[in-house]
Amino acid sequence: MGKALIIGCGGVASVAIHKCVQNSDAFEEICIASRTVSKCDALKEKLQGGKCKITTAQVDANSVEQLVALIKRVQPDVVLNLALPYQDLTIMDACLECKVSYVDTANYEPEDTAKFEYKWQWAYREKFEKAGITALLGSGFDPGVTGVFSAYALKHHFDEINYIDILDCNAGDHGYPFATNFNPEINIREVSAKGSYWEDGKWVETEPMEIKRVYNFPEVGPKDMYLLHHEELESLGINIPGIKRIRFFMTFGESYLRHLKCLENVGMTSIEPIEFEGKKIIPLQFLKAVLPDPASLGPRTVGKTNIGCIFRGKKDGKDKTYYLYNVCDHQECYKEVGSQAVSYTTGVPAMIGAMLVMNGTWKKPGVYNIEEFDPDPFMEALNKWGLPWQESFNPELVD
């Protein structure tokens, strides 16, 4: 039993909050705090009345001072950061000052440089150790479940893992020619960046969307997928012993890529400020304002997601292959919590990570990536809370 402070009230937070309320044996009380408090109040209105007590608050998570005042007032057992990656460090600073454990789903990224790396958050290790509090980094799906899957594969199926391919397939159709399934700014920054993968202890860089493969996903069928840089490659490259190569692939439809190319070509995806009618604006933020709100895609998205990892390595001296994945149906998610599967597959693991840190199952003073904890309680909770996993010992491989 405990109290969580949840920061942010967007697509992912909404699912995590629904799940905390369902899991009221663990979450006795939650406080939802975000920039726009009316969104928190609307969710409270919808979900209150059960065993989990809900309060709301307004906070600017860029201000350590405001965050500290809020944490001191709420006195949570854990802070779950579901705002944007730009706020990770201010929220970590506030947690340190108040000696409260911290959980997030995406690594810190400076707002003016499209470059995500763990170095900023890993630099807090000693401070968190000294304060005796835990920071759990990356408790979404990818990063998140992909790291838990890796730790589980290593614990139960391999002596060493040499190759990991992470495959993220969204076969959902929302009927728009172009829309993003989560925060458009974060999504477009991610996919328009150069690709890279980790091989023999170093990064190999590719042009954006340079490497394409077709994969026949279980329960979904064949889809085009492209190699991207993704943040869990950095931590898994260090935390999984014996690793020779890790790659990350994400599926994109032809219409999405055509529109993205065009928007890029006309400068709409740029994060360089421009002068417009006497005001400085960032083209990508303007684009976000004209695109459909990801939260509005829920009712119209049909189809499934399939996200998982293919592992190759050795067990008892023999070569072994193992595929762990989850299939999630957009409409099923919408019926349950009013969101599509991309928010659902992130919000459920965020709730689970916060629960395990809050109840002390995962307690290690310092800053840790998710694969550094015992995967078993998380794997069990995935089955219980809506993201059941499946396994295959003879999957199709990616060349």
Ligand code: NDP
């Ligand atoms: P949204 O844009 O839907 O929600 C972000 C929320 O944060 C909004 O409620 C927003 O408030 C709030 N917020 C933004 N800035 C501040 C601030 N300065 N102070 C307080 N609140 C603020 O994003 P998503 O829900 O799609 O994503 C949330 C996080 O999840 C992101 O970090 C994203 O990168 C991550 N993510 C992780 C995935 C994974 O698998 N690991 C997958 C998908 C997303 P307002 O309502 O005022 O805009």
